Every structure is written in structure tokens, then in C-alpha cells.
Amino acid sequence: MSGRVWWRHSLIRLAAAAGLLGAGCVAWAAAPVSAGGPVAPLLTALSAACVAGGIGQLAADRVPPPGPGSYRGMPGRLAGWALLRLRQLPWAEGTTLGALALELLHPARPWHTAVLGAALTGYLLATHLAESGTARGAATAVLRGQAAVLVAGLGLLVLAAGSAALPSAGTGAAGAWLRVAAAVAAVLAGGLALPV
């Protein structure tokens, strides 16, 4: 297998994608830091730590747990405890909540929030694919299977952002059409929301 093909199907690629998306979400939500108030730097640092923890969790999942019966010294037990915590703590949830909180600290900016929502969805999907250890090509299959739902979700996201931006867009014909489209999208979403 050539290096390029290996990289394409490698789980490291998915883990790197998840980490970059997470870091991007936090940076996108935090910018500009000055507008977020005094809590923003602390929240940014915490969210960044959660992104790092998430990458660590993906790596820790690949480490086989030690078998019973053998006595490990203090460094070994500390490493085991740290690995256990790394596996158990909800790092991706922390990143999600941190990014949303950072976005909330800023004044309303609908399209900015919509991009953040799409990026957060991508981050969660990438994390899921990386931790599932999906075989070669299975990641694409998973995404293809959920494509309809994802497209509908992104459509709703755009419509929600659009409706949030409506007051500034005025109350003309465009606004009316957007409301109609939102209603149609809501109906479609309701249909899709039924268990399949």
C-alpha cells in the first residue's frame, strides 16, 4: 500500500481532521476575543483543552488495557489512572458546550453561528468515525448513508440563520419567501425525524 493510499484510509487522518475541526470551531467562536468579555479567554483555554483531551481520548482508545494479575509500580498506576480518565471524560461534549458558550458571549451574528453549527456537526461526525475504527472506505459509506439527514439538517441550519437575519433584511417579498421556505423545511424535517 502506497503512503498516499495508507494516509487516505488511516484513522490518524480522521483523528487529525477531528482535532482540526474542533480547534477551528473554538477559534471561530472565540474570534474576536476582545468582544467576548473577560470570561472569553478562560473559556477559550478550557475549550482548547477539551479539544486536546478529545484527541488524547482517540489515542487512548487504541491503547490496550493492562491485564489483571501483574503489580504495577506507582508510575504505571498513575499512567493507568490518567488513561482511564482520558477515556471516560466527555471531551467532545466539553468542546461543543465551550464553542456554543463562546459564540453566545458575542453579539448576534447569525451566519457566523450557522457556520459554527455546521463545523460542530462535522467535528462530532469526524470524532465518531475516528473512534469507531471504521475499516477502509467505511467512513464514506457512513456519511453517504446519512447524507439525506445531514443535507436536511444543514438546510434547516441555513433557514434558521436566514430567519435570524430577517429583521435586518426587511419585510419585503424576499422575507416572505424565506418564511414559506422555512415552513416547508420544517415539514420535511418532521418527516425525516420519524424513526427509520
Next chain:
Amino acid sequence: MPDPGPGGPAASGSPGEPGPDAGAPAANKPLSWNLTRHARRLLTLALAGLGIAVVTGRPEFAGAAAPAVLLLATWHRRRPAQVGLAAGLTASRMIEGERSAVALSVSGAGAHEVQVVLHPAHAIAALPGRPAPPGQAAVSVPFMVTRWGRRRVGSARVILRDRWRLAEGSTELGLPRVDCYPRPATQRTRVVLSRLPTRLGEHTARAPGEGAEFGGVREYVPGDRQRSINWPATTRRGRLQVNTFQAERSQDVVILVDTAWESQDATGSVVDTALRGAAAAAQAYLNARDRVGFITYRYRARWLVPGLGQRQYYRIAEAMLAQDRDWTSDTGFSRLPRVALPPGALILVFTPLMDQRLVETLRDLRQRGFAVLVIDVLAGEPPAGRGRYARLAQRMWRMEQQAIRFSLRELGIPVAHWDGEQSLDLSLAPYTRRVMVTRR
């Protein structure tokens, strides 16, 4: 089977000593269903986005939650409450370091993906496996046994996941038992005694006989076979000369393993080393069609009377496993039983030479006229402590060890040292190059 003596034979198949489990019948196991990590993350995004939207009146946050909400909407409500599981092993008897696999058959999982996570017991190492594709009923989980013994493989956690990995149901299943025999060391050469019993075998004896080894030439006497006439010698001497050959005999070998003392260090365990050496010796002598007996010594003796063939090797291997869990403190052992020691047998003793009682037993055996060869398997020595007294104690320990070895040599019992790493042939080379003379 031999008549059980006072110590009891270490033979396989003794009561209450079942063999390894090949497999178990299918059993229905209830599943406990939970959200996956992926579902929990999506739920966090959905609830946080919708909550912020409602509280702050900013609809764009509801939009950010929309993809997560729709992905969660694919939640499948029809899930099996239980699954049928049957676990077996691809190989239930193996040698240290060999691989086997748990073959798990899952029924009633529907279209759910099945993953099996092995929770290995002591000395079992799980090897990476692949989850079964959805709908496939059989899952194989490879593992390796790292140390000899009779033990359970551990338990398996069977996880069922729906198509989008939003919910996972899991259950635990106990796995069968496995018998792992010690990995034999390398031994190709054999120690052969000068006096061999009159039984056909593969060792060249000193006595003339019908073997393949050329012995010499002598004058023809009536009754000699015509085909053994040596025509060149006859021509030279002018009288009929015949070739003589040496007899080929087998010998009785008794392998005694001292498991009374255990010592673990960086190089490993002395009991493991002794058993691996004993397994190698048993294999080497059985391959030469010798009768091989086996005695384990742990303050009392458990024995197998000498036997022939591959079946005897597995009897010996089973006996090695049996001694693993049978600790007794009967100190009344002074003479090994006669039934376990055929007259004129070669006795190979694998021991760390730590127990004075075993040394007395060896002295007794030597006095009974047996040819005894001790293979010392003690690789290290106790760690040196700090201080004068610790150094003094270590010196005394060394001197005691030297005294034991010296007293054995004085009795005519050769001691060969084997570290467990190199081939046994190297350690036994001084005794395998020529026959070992048995003196009374």
C-alpha cells in the same frame, strides 16, 4: 495406567480433573441498552443549541442544533431484548505463545453490528480483531496464552450497535478454559548410559548385536549369516571373516522436576525454566523411542511411570499442568517410590538446588545406583542489599550454593547449568558427546 502410589500419580484424567472446554451450548443473554458516546455528543449539541435559542431568543442557535436533532431522529426503536450466545475456542490445548481464538456465535442480533471485546484473564493477551459486519452471526476474537497453565480465557463483552451507532446493547459472557503446555526448549542430543536394558531401541550399545553400527571383524563360526561375510578381509587373511555390529537398545529415562522453590527475576521463573527444559528432554528421549517417566517434586512426589510415544508426552504435559495448582506441605518424603524408577534408569533432575531435602533425595538415589544428572536452572541470585550484613548474607548464600554443588559432585552426580535461554544441547554437551558411565 499405573497403580497410584502413596503420592498419587500425576497422570491426566484423574477424577475432578476435566480437560479444557471446547465450547458451550448457546445461552440467551439479556442486553442492557444505552446511548453511545456519539449519541450523547449529538444530544449535547441538540439540547444546548435549542436551550440557548429558547432562553436568548436567537434562532440561529436552534439552526446549529438542527443537524444533530435530525441525526438523532434516525434512532431505531426496535431492538432485541436478548441475544443467543455460544462461545467456543478454535484450539483449547496449546503451547505457550501459540495463538487461538474465541469463536462466538451470536443469534437474534438482527441487522445490528456485533463487536466482541475480550477481557483477558491472567497470562492471556488479547490480539487485535475485527468487528463482525452487520448480520454476520459468527465473531472470532484472537488471543494468545503467555504462560503455561490451566486457566480460563476470561470474559467477553458482546456489544450490539444499531446502524448509525446511536444505541448500544451489551452483555457479558464467561469464556471456556484453555490448557496451555510449557513451551519446550531446544534439545536434539541425548545423554546415553553405558549400560542399557536389553530392549530394542535407537542407542548404540557396547554389546554386539543386530544394529546398523559397525562393530568389527571376527572369524566366521558356523551359524553366522552368509550375508555378513566381509569379503575383502576374508581375501586378506585367507579365512572367512564376518562383520560384527553393535546392538541398538533403548533406555529408561526419568525426568524429575523440582517445583518446590519458585524464584522470579528479570530472566523469568525457575519453575517455568525447569518445566520447559523437562518438556524438551521428554520430547528428545521419546523421539528416540526411549521410555520416559516423569516426577514432580514439591515436598512430595507425583509421578508417571515410564512410557513410550507421543501419548506419553501429552501425559507428561498434563502432569505439568496438574502440579500447577496442587500445593501440599507433606514433608514425609524421603525416598522416591520404586514404581516410578525402573532399575538402571537415567534420572535427569531439573532443579534450582535450593531445597536441602531434594539434595538428600538425590544422594539416596545415587546410593541406590541410579545415574543422576542434575540440570541447575537457577539463573540469578538474591538481590544484594545495602550494608555489611547484607553483603555477608549474600556471601554466605553463595558459599552454601557452592557447597551443595560440591557435595553433589563428590557423590558422582554431575551438575550442568542451564539458563533457560540457550539450547539444552550446549549445557549437556559434556555428557552427550560420549556415553555416561554408570558406576555403583
